[in-house]
Amino acid sequence: QVQLVESGGGLVQPGGSLRLSCAASGSVFSINAMGWYRQAPGSQRELVAVWSSGVTSGGRTNYADSVRGRFTISRDNAKNTVFLEMNSLNAEDTAVYYCYARGRVEIVTTYRPFEVWGQGTPVTVSS
Numbered sequence: 001q002v003q004l005v006e007s008g009g010g011l012v013q014p015g016g017s018l019r020l021s022c023a024a025s026g027s028v029f030s031i032n033a034m035g036w037y038r039q040a041p042g043s044q045r046e047l048v049a050v051w052s053s054g055v056t057s058g059g060r061t062n063y064a065d066s067v068r069g070r071f072t073i074s075r076d077n078a079k080n081t082v083f084l085e086m087n088s089l090n091a092e093d094t095a096v097y098y099c100y101a102r103g104r105v106e107i108v109t110t111y112r113p114f115e116v117w118g119q120g121t122p123v124t125v126s127s
Contacts, residue, residue: 004024004101005025006021006097007121008084012125017089018089019085020121024081031102033053033103035099036050036099038096039095039120040096045098046064048071048084070088071086071087089123092125097123099118
């Protein structure tokens with residue numbers, strides 16, 4: 001009932017930049033977390049950057065140490081969309097990037113939690 005559509009991946013040279021987008025659609029009632037993970041060949045999935053509502057106004061963001069200061073996550077709440085601005089890319093950033101969202105859906109008379117993953121968009125950093 002909830003789908004994530006990712007875009008923006010591709011081939012970029014070291015030191016370059018890319019902007020990823022992820023839009024959630026379907027019977028979304030609310031989203032309390034949304035962000036990005038990545039997985040390189042032969043490696044486990046790892047967190048890149050996520051936003052979560054938490055208990056503070058405006059929510060909070062969490063970045064992997066390897067991307068902090070280079071990547072920036074942002075949101076468009078009206079469109080249930082998150083963006084990932086990636087700067088100063090290097091070869092270690094090469095991976096398939098997966099969007100993730102967690103929240104609640106409205107099912108006629110009830111509200112249920114959901115977790116959903118996007119299909120992934122590949123990012124390759126190479127000369």
